[in-house]
Amino acid sequence: MLRFIVRRLLQLIPILLGLSVLLFAWLRALPGGPAQAALGERATPEAIARYNELFGLDEPLYVQYFRFLGRAVQLDFGNSTQYGRPVTDVFLERFPGTIELTLLAMVFAIGVGIPLGYLAARRHGSFLDSASVIGSLIGVAIPVFFLAYLLRLLFAVELGWLPGSGRQDVRIDATRITNFYVLDGLLTREWDAAWDAVMHLVLPAIALGTIPLAIIVRITRASVLDVVNEDYVRTANAKGLAMATVRRRHIVRNALLPVSTTIGLQTGLLLSGAVLTETVFAFGGVGSTLYDAIRLRDFAVLQGFILMLAVVYVLVNLLVDISYGLLDPRVRVR
């Protein structure tokens, strides 16, 4: 088990090296540099040259790359050109927001998706079944930014039931410890701050959770339909077990194996930043930060964030593989 984990972590090294080269080359190939973005369209060539010199952008690419690499291994990704602060600080401030958002989105997707998929399979061919299949098709097909925009317009702007932007009401002066706003509120016993942070998560979480929800419904449904026809379910019935036992122990347990893989992969995807959703809701997570960084050619933030998110993605996948072994004894890692 330990060897398995170590091997997977060692695989991170080539992944990150390759990614950093690609990233570095890609960013420099973008039209307009950070100087242009920072100084505006009418900046004089002298001002741009001066800016580049100041930030070391006038040196040959390979020099820039190796200097970047040397610092990156010490978790120093330089200073953000738009915030004037270390990238790592910005990341630690923004990533907790994305984690909170992802968690709530996945709770929504799992909490609704698994029961719905199961019911659809149980009533195979019924109205509920057809509705769930069509509904999940729509859920996958609808553009996230469009759904996010609709939700915001309806529930935040028109009805005013929920906040439509940000992570916390500006009138609340909350104490920050971990930058997980909900957790901070609970730790400091500032209940109103915690509640307010949760409310700010609701709409973006629904927008973000829709695609995972649709996928989970479909996979759960298909998987239950498969498992119901398995020989071991027939055996369980031949043993005269109560229907509830057959469902819980023999149907649901096995049907959830493929679902758990989906959940893991989707969680990894959401964690690497919901650019569209976060932008619509002006939610200060990694997604909207990435969006701003691209717009303002903030190379340091892009490089640092994307590399750190790659690490997160690999770690989440590792976690998924380990948990899969707990669920399915056949693939248990020895």
Place this chain on the structure above:
Amino acid sequence: MSPLQAPVLEVEDLAVRFTRRGEQPTLAVDGVSFSVAPGETIGLVGESGCGKSVTSLAIMGLLPRRGVEVTGSVRFDGNDLVDAPDHVLRGLRGADMGMVFQDPLSSLNPTVPIGTQVTEVLLEHRQMSKAEARDEATRLLDRVGIPDPGRRLKEYPHQLSGGMRQRALIAMALACAPRLLIADEPTTALDVTIQAQILELLRELVVDSGTALVMITHDLGVVAGLCDRVHVMYAGKIIETADRHDLFARPRQPYTGGLLASVPRLDSARGAPLTPIRGSARDAIPWAEGCAFAPRCDNAQDDCLTEVSGSTVPLVPDGPGRELRCRHPLEHPSAPSGATASGAAR
């Protein structure tokens, strides 16, 4: 030849029809009748697709409700099960009626330890604490010949060998000492040496506990080793019934004769061709049109067809303890047909 006891199971005129919307219904089992008494073993024999497995599932009430029509009667202890509600069937299954399936790997839940799969039957049907159930499960695994049962309880199906898995399945089926055990090709997926062990185990159980055993198989070797009476099925109907010894000594239905002749024999000349039945079960014609086996039968004549004879081929008594559905049966001049030698067979 059955022991003089009231039968545990009486199947009468059982028919199973699969209906699908927009399609002609398929009659998988058609007018099947037989009974089993305590301590007796009967065989349902036939090729794949002849309806023997569907018969067993119909008895257990394990066929899906949708798209399946079961008629006739299945009396267990005199109570009809065909229209019995689900909770009654669940009360009987596992407790009074056990079933062992063909493929032990797919018939066991891969994500649940063997022990739980044994104890869940006990906990469902008997008033037992978890600890008692665990002790009983250990005893059961030991009884079916699984070494080191305490350790095996914690293992998962994929950690057991094929023979061990089948033993575990048998342990589950026997957990509550059922009075009827249905074994659906229990040895098909196993090595020959393991097959013999499993058959021996089943035989001991019948002898020791007086369980009535319905053995479903296509393997005449299994029949020879285990069954008291044999019902040969073809295209959903029973075509010949006889005591084991009579059947092997003097098969009357040409199909039964063909089955026996197609078994490879050690005493035939090396390189001598095997004698298969020509055609395949797919060549069967509907019973309404005549004998379903006629297209493959060497004895077939014009009156095997309903068109010529004016009636379908009936199942009629054919000497003591025998029944036959055939207009032109095989003749055995050495011993007059119908004479019983079954006493010697037992």
